[in-house]
Amino acid sequence: MNNPKELKARFPYQFEGEAISMSYSRGWFHLFSRLCADIDETLGKDKRGFQWVQVKEKFGAARVYFRLAEGVRDQEPDLAQRLTEKKFAAEAASATTCAACGRPGWIDQRSGWMLALCEKHHQARLDDTLGSIWFEEDEL
Numbered sequence: 001m002n003n004p005k006e007l008k009a010r011f012p013y014q015f016e017g018e019a020i021s022m023s024y025s026r027g028w029f030h031l032f033s034r035l036c037a038d039i040d041e042t043l044g045k046d047k048r049g050f051q052w053v054q055v056k057e058k059f060g061a062a063r064v065y066f067r068l069a070e071g072v073r074d075q076e077p078d079l080a081q082r083l084t085e086k087k088f089a090a091e092a093a094s095a096t097t098c099a100a101c102g103r104p105g106w107i108d109q110r111s112g113w114m115l116a117l118c119e120k121h122h123q124a125r126l127d128d129t130l131g132s133i134w135f136e137e138d139e140l
């Protein structure tokens with residue numbers, strides 16, 4: 001899956017319903033894509049009303065939020081726990097992954113707000129040549 005549009009076509013149920021905001025950086029997309037596949041497998045046959053609510057950047061790394069249909073958390077607390085662990089693992093991985101290219105990176109704020117980038121892209125941001133790291137409207 002190369003962009004959010006392809007990802008949504010693969011796991012449509014994860015993107016149904018109302019979302020607060022969905023911002024995808026190019027460098028972190030493979031992490032999110034893998035997380036969606038992992039969650040799909042964890043849910044098994046019954047997708048139990050899983051939906052993404054928000055995908056964004058915060059303090060230099062990715063933050064992802066989901067909701068489960070009413071009752072699922074009470075019925076199966078272990079499932080919610082497992083999904084949350086996967087979410088945390090992907091968020092943690094984004095802190096050491098360049099948001100522009102997906103190579104190993106680290107969070108730095110030399111050139112403005114905190115953002116995980118590789119050396120090349122930290123330098124590009126300092127030189128003001130980084131450009132947009134986010135997917136464009138037609139790829140969503």
Ligand SMILES: [Zn+2]
Nearest residue numbers: 098101118121
């Ligand atoms: Zn990079």
